[in-house]
Amino acid sequence: MLIIGAKGFAKEVLEVFHQLNQLDNIAFYDDVNVDSEHFLYGLFPILKNENEVKDFFNKYGNDFTIGIGNPQLRYVLMKKFISIGGNMVSSISNKAIIGSYGVKIGNGCNVLDNAIFSNGSSVGKGCIIYYNVTLTHDCEVGDFVELSPGVTLLGSCKIGSFSQIGANATILPKIKIGQNVIIGAGAVVTKDIPDNCVAVGLPSKVIRNLEPINLGL
CATH class of the missing domain: 2.160.10.10 (Hexapeptide repeat proteins)
Structure with missing residues (x-):
């Protein structure tokens, strides 16, 4: 599962997957804060570009959910990640x-x-x-x-x-x-x-x- 975003709201989405015991192959995506750490909480990879996303989809499946709060930005991100082969799912x-x-x-x-x-x-x-x-x-x-x-x-x-x-x-x-x-x-x-x-x-x-x-x- 790829969570789009690696700040604020994305951390609350992570807790949902923790509660559901669905933490295998969780990663985050953040191409804005390029100098941020490579792992969230030292555990979960933070992908930085579309090529890394495509590799992740190929290895672990193409499900993603959006961990960013702005409604219009969420729509734009949905379109972007579907266009590179993603499947938007709920948490x-x-x-x-x-x-x-x-x-x-x-x-x-x-x-x-x-x-x-x-x-x-x-x-x-x-x-x-x-x-x-x-x-x-x-x-x-x-x-x-x-x-x-x-x-x-x-x-x-x-x-x-x-x-x-x-x-x-x-x-x-x-x-x-x-x-x-x-x-x-x-x-x-x-x-x-x-x-x-x-x-x-x-x-x-x-x-x-x-x-x-x-x-x-």
């Missing part, structure tokens, strides 16, 4: 609580401890579902969304792709949040939020607009 903590009926988790998601997925909830590909996130019944989350620690999504709400929901924010039932939206930490969202904006507060209000994403989608 799901065995301490997550996942409902028995109608739950859908897309490829390449990272699900951390104590996340709760109620029946009928769904998340798209490439999402981050952090510690203590709760998705209640029939919530729909798009692709490459980041749900920060303690987020609560109440029944049948919808979160658009490439959005980031801040720590301990609450989204009320049936609320729709657009694509490329940032919701501030601790916000309570009581009304629909349009695409490409930042909303904060209790109740949340839009405070500024964002440039639309341009990833060739």
Whole structure:
């Protein structure tokens, strides 16, 4: 398994594989911090370029997951590593609580401890579902969304792709949040939020607009 990134969030992804007892042939990829150490924690190789990645895929299989938090960067990295033969897979903590009926988790998601997925909830590909996130019944989350620690999504709400929901924010039932939206930490969202904006507060209000994403989608 190749984990893309070797800093911050990648270390939390590593813990998931440790809990699952799946540490054989784990490596990391970091072509940004070129002067960093060659092994993370003295145990796990850090690959530095695409040729090393291709060699790794040939020897140990082509599964990878993304250990970097920025939604748009995660999308770009997915495209890059698929183009060199990779297969994006999810990492799901065995301490997550996942409902028995109608739950859908897309490829390449990272699900951390104590996340709760109620029946009928769904998340798209490439999402981050952090510690203590709760998705209640029939919530729909798009692709490459980041749900920060303690987020609560109440029944049948919808979160658009490439959005980031801040720590301990609450989204009320049936609320729709657009694509490329940032919701501030601790916000309570009581009304629909349009695409490409930042909303904060209790109740949340839009405070500024964002440039639309341009990833060739």
